[in-house]
Amino acid sequence: MPDLFPVWLSIRVSLAATALTLVLGVPVAWVLARRRFPGRDFLASLVVTPLVLPPTVLGYYLLLVIGSRGPVGRLVERLGVPLAFTWRAAVLAACLGSIPLLIKAAQAGFESVDPRLERAARTLGRSEWSIFWSVTLPLAWRSVLAGTILAFCRAFGDFGITLMVAGSIPGLTQTLPLAIYDHVQANQMGEANALAALAVATVVALLIGFGRLGRLRY
Amino acid sequence: MIAVDIVKRFPGFTLDVRWGAADLVTGLFGPSGAGKTLTLDCLAGLVRPDRGRIVVGGRVLFDAETGIDVPPRARRLGYVFQGYALFPHLTTAENIAFGLHGRPRVERARRTSEVVARLGLGGLERRRPHELSGGQRQRVALGRALAIEPALVLLDEPLSALDAPLRRTLREDLARVLGDWGTAAVVVTHDFTEAYRLADQIVVYDAGRVVQAAPRDELLWQPASESVATIMGIRNVLRGTVVKATADRIQLHWRGQTLEAVNSPTRAYLPPADSPIAFFIRPEYVRLIRKDRGPADPQHHMNLMSGAIVGEEDFGTTWSLRIRLDEPGPPAQGGHDLEVEVPHLVYEILEIARDRRWEFSIHRGSIHVLPA
Numbered sequence: 001m002p003d004l005f006p007v008w009l010s011i012r013v014s015l016a017a018t019a020l021t022l023v024l025g026v027p028v029a030w031v032l033a034r035r036r037f038p039g040r041d042f043l044a045s046l047v048v049t050p051l052v053l054p055p056t057v058l059g060y061y062l063l064l065v066i067g068s069r070g071p072v073g074r075l076v077e078r079l080g081v082p083l084a085f086t087w088r089a090a091v092l093a094a095c096l097g098s099i100p101l102l103i104k105a106a107q108a109g110f111e112s113v114d115p116r117l118e119r120a121a122r123t124l125g126r127s128e129w130s131i132f133w134s135v136t137l138p139l140a141w142r143s144v145l146a147g148t149i150l151a152f153c154r155a156f157g158d159f160g161i162t163l164m165v166a167g168s169i170p171g172l173t174q175t176l177p178l179a180i181y182d183h184v185q186a187n188q189m190g191e192a193n194a195l196a197a198l199a200v201a202t203v204v205a206l207l208i209g210f211g212r213l214g215r216l217r218y
Numbered sequence: 219m220i221a222v223d224i225v226k227r228f229p230g231f232t233l234d235v236r237w238g239a240a241d242l243v244t245g246l247f248g249p250s251g252a253g254k255t256l257t258l259d260c261l262a263g264l265v266r267p268d269r270g271r272i273v274v275g276g277r278v279l280f281d282a283e284t285g286i287d288v289p290p291r292a293r294r295l296g297y298v299f300q301g302y303a304l305f306p307h308l309t310t311a312e313n314i315a316f317g318l319h320g321r322p323r324v325e326r327a328r329r330t331s332e333v334v335a336r337l338g339l340g341g342l343e344r345r346r347p348h349e350l351s352g353g354q355r356q357r358v359a360l361g362r363a364l365a366i367e368p369a370l371v372l373l374d375e376p377l378s379a380l381d382a383p384l385r386r387t388l389r390e391d392l393a394r395v396l397g398d399w400g401t402a403a404v405v406v407t408h409d410f411t412e413a414y415r416l417a418d419q420i421v422v423y424d425a426g427r428v429v430q431a432a433p434r435d436e437l438l439w440q441p442a443s444e445s446v447a448t449i450m451g452i453r454n455v456l457r458g459t460v461v462k463a464t465a466d467r468i469q470l471h472w473r474g475q476t477l478e479a480v481n482s483p484t485r486a487y488l489p490p491a492d493s494p495i496a497f498f499i500r501p502e503y504v505r506l507i508r509k510d511r512g513p514a515d516p517q518h519h520m521n522l523m524s525g526a527i528v529g530e531e532d533f534g535t536t537w538s539l540r541i542r543l544d545e546p547g548p549p550a551q552g553g554h555d556l557e558v559e560v561p562h563l564v565y566e567i568l569e570i571a572r573d574r575r576w577e578f579s580i581h582r583g584s585i586h587v588l589p590a
Contacts, residue, residue: 117303123293124362125289
């Protein structure tokens with residue numbers, strides 16, 4: 001029986017990464033869908049780069065930022081919260097890899113909402129914040145959910161970025177994909193098989209759960 | 219009171235309009251792309267004019283000079299969008315209550331049920347827009363706009379989404395609600411009948427400018443110019459030359475005839491002799507002279523002329539006849555000189571289908587001159 005720590009770690013990391021992706025990605029998606037400003041095209045291209053760059057390149061740049069010599073790394077270390085080579089770095093890595101999927105799906109969802117509905121809400125006395133929660137999001141939430149599911153799956157499966165910034169420290173930062181790789185390298189096929197099967201089961205179970213949510217009527 | 223005086227520039231289009239209206243129903247009428255909806259958007263605060271001033275009911279909503287620009291959410295104007303823009307995820311009651319956000323729950327419920335009752339939407343409170351008919355949707359959109367007790371209601375082509383028979387019913391419905399509610403309104407339409415039926419005063423737009431603003435009856439009989447008459451879709455807009463103009467009569471020359479017209483009662487128009495003049499004759503005001511009552515008498519039949527029917531169209535309840543006068547020279551409107559409209563009954567009694575040559579008479583009061 002393999003050590004199950006990587007399974008729990010992966011679930012925790014990918015849920016945390018998905019939450020972070022939502023908090024950061026939804027506002028960006030809304031801005032891209034609804035605002036025209038200089039640099040908008042640049043931002044739109046920037047958010048999809050994680051999809052096309054090799055994970056090692058992304059991991060390398062992320063490490064430059066959050067490593068102990070990086071601008072963010074130095075700041076958080078002074079606060080006593082090290083990032084690099086901790087589970088937190090794995091969360092950031094998973095978030096970086098998955099955020100384009102959420103942004104693209106949510107942006108398409110927000111763009112599909114008839115802007116006249118938001119204009120109508122404006123004439124009816126609502127603030128932009130209130131319009132987002134009462135009109136835009138209720139009409140686009142299925143796209144946001146679809147993006148969230150994709151982002152979660154991508155986060156759960158991340159290998160390269162996580163390896164670069166969090167390492168593969170057993171019992172600390174070794175997520176499920178990394179553990180499977182290690183077992184295969186060590187020729188421990190039984191453990192690899194068990195973990196791979198668990199990975200499939202976990203993802204299928206979570207996807208079914210999300211799918212139920214998507215069938216809810218608003 | 220509404221006072222609009224705004225300029226808004228776009229590449230290739232400039233809106234530059236000034237008009238005022240009493241607290242009644244004002245129609246903004248004109249062809250598509252004339253800037254009518256843009257004016258509504260400026261009134262509602264959804265588009266910011268480059269220059270000018272907007273005052274509604276004594277409240278300055280926009281003034282470029284002093285930098286006043288009340289945001290749309292604070293303007294308290296009810297906007298009924300083209301196609302209604304109802305919130306598809308909300309019920310009738312939730313749509314109507316949408317603008318009452320922030321008021322105490324009890325007041326919100328009371329106001330919503332009051333609007334539902336006044337608009338005859340009882341029983342539909344829990345339906346979503348896709349479960350409502352076109353007419354019900356229109357009333358929900360009106361209710362949503364009226365629920366906030368607006369200082370002014372803006373309606374953008376309120377009937378354009380409907381098919382013809384429903385359009386007529388809902389036009390009457392809308393006229394009744396607006397009259398009933400007593401709220402000042404601005405209605406945008408490109409259909410003159412609609413503007414005439416709904417509005418007390420009509421502002422005619424063309425290419426981003428106001429070409430005439432007048433009470434509806436004045437506009438109907440006295441368009442300010444040939445171009446206004448054309449925008450209104452008036453038929454038989456013709457051009458002749460002035461023979462003699464006095465304060466109450468104008469004699470003019472057209473296609474070999476000397477016609478006598480009544481001068482405009484509100485603005486005496488005194489063009490010099492021999493100057494060009496535009497005028498129009500409504501097709502339903504041209505009289506056919508009955509042949510069974512003896513020869514036409516110029517003493518009794520004003521502006522008498524004769525011609526032949528060169529074309530006709532059946533409109534179901536009326537016939538439209540195209541007449542070519544017995545005069546040499548090219549006809550005034552392509553293949554014909556005048557369009558004449560007669561009811562089916564008259565067409566049958568006079569056996570027009572068989573008899574193609576007629577004499578016509580036009581009362582001087584039915585020839586309307588169009589100031590240049």
